[in-house]
Amino acid sequence: MVALTPISRTEPTFYVPVVAAFGAFFGVFIGTGQGNLIAGVLGGAILMGALAFILTKLIKNEKAARWGLTLLIALGGFALAGIPGLLIGIFFGWFFGFLTFWLYEGRYRAKIPPYLTPGQVLWHFTFRVICGAIFVFLITPILVVMPLSFNAENFFTFTPEMLRFDPAGYSLKHYRDFFTNADWQNAMWNSLKIAPVATLLSVSFGTLAAIGLSQPHVPFRRAIMAILISPMIVPLIISAAGMYFFYSRIGLQGTYVGVVLAHAALGIPFVIITVTATLVGFDRSLTRAAANMGANPVTTFFRVQMPLILPGVISGGLFAFITSFDEVVVVLFVGSSGQKTLPWQMFIGLREQISPTILAVATILVGISICLLTVVELLRRRSERLRGMSPS
Template identity: 85%
Template sequence: MSSLPPYASTGQKIWFYSFRVICGLIFFFLIAPIITIIPLSFNAEDFFTFTPGMLALDPDAYGLDHYRDFFTNPDWQQPLWNSVRIAPMATLLSVAFGTLAAIGLSQSHVPFKGAIMAILISPMIVPLIISAAGMYFFYSRIGLQGTYLGVVLAHAALGIPFVIITVTATLVGFDKSLTRASASLGADPVTTFFKVQMPLILPGVISGGLFAFITSFDEVVVVLFVGSAGQKTLPWQMFIGLREQISPTILAVATILVVISIALLTTVELLRRRSERLRGMSPG
């Protein structure tokens, strides 16, 4: 498949190239919408399409107006600040509880392992609208609806399955004799955890944390119901913008978010490689 053999028939050649063209079109479908909005966000005018000036590459047709609006308009700055306040707290909670539980789950004898795993993974499986509905009903009963704490708890719950999955995956390759060796050399369990186990599973923990972070940072359905105007996050503001009066500032925000996701993607990929390298080094 990777290259065409010299003896290929005409039909095979046609199929070979047309298959590549089809794949190219699908890749285009995947990536084009994301790429298109980047130049559009530099549009000097309030249009959602390429103006004749932009197509002629006229520098005056491009401008940073939408970015300026994003960084000065309180309608966007308050949500940005809320997102920055909520996502790290939720991530911290998910990672702390999740890592601990993943270590517990990777022990050799865990009673009811299947049932526990199902419960811990459930926030990922249940459709968001159902989680949002349930949380809205329940959190209004106990007074958490419309509070910062409520949103953080809800987002932490949504992020936990990602931490569990990535950390348990890292722990599968973890060599238990290392902890035994550490203990035999006189280290207490806490020292063993922080000096031996933690550095080895750290890539998994961090990438789980990144997943939890992006889950919270991107999340809009649950915060829409559990939060109130005081917890309006960036995606929420985008959602309102898209539903009511769509402003081109959204394109600037979207571009910034794409840059953030590229950064996160690169980090996760580097961590995955590092983790594979470390695992390759450890015996067994």
């Protein structure tokens, strides 16, 4: 819903104090950083309030005013703290320029319903800031890991060199270590040997079963579904313990086959869920039409049904793959050192000899996740289009 609210310029009595309040807020950090809280708060408030008034009432031209402010604060930052100060300064300059004119021109009201009271408007924006903070919380760990993996030192924090953007502070040595260290390479190959086979098993069994489950008359459907989904619900440590006991009884503990079977079992619920979801929208008259025209069941399956449910099958497969590729608890128990996978190696690294190579591996894995996420998202849209739903 887009509200068409007429907007008009606001009075300085409104926007100058608001900008000053923001100035005071950021002044807190600079103040405490310099050891004088009150000076920071007052200085920030007065400076920003005054600048806001000057920009709107004396310069008036928005473009010039905002560029000027950015340049000014950036230079101030540079003088205080070098290149990091410059970057922070550019950000603050842009932000305060935006804030001042956003408030001054009344743009902040443009997209919200005209009947809101000032308090409601304030809540509207506070709410968005809170949500923004939560999104930052969601994404920060991933964003922090990436730059840290280029650290030239064996530290897990940003070194002064990194903060100064000194090229000497960055290096690819952790990546080099990952690609040359026998342990890590071994672990990677083990992961690549286990995950695809486990995925193949769960996808082939899972797709057949999902087709079976979507038939109109399935006896004990609920119970069967509960059993097939259970590997996803039962805590991993319990699955791992049970598999450890049982697989040692039948001689599969510590073998490649044991790990593959265990991972295939864990991946099955994901295949079942995604494929059944695709089959919900499947028009059964299509198979009848195919049969009517003389296709046998096998032809019907491969030429009519399979192409339509393929997106679901592939995304189920990707889920199964990532489950196996990320899995550590079960492999810890069911595998032996011959099946040490990438997550296992990371787990050891985190518990014992923590090395920044983990961050390089983590960055690579994030890259892989992004690729998989993109593929799944594209497939979902394609599937919805094929089934005649509007892609959302």
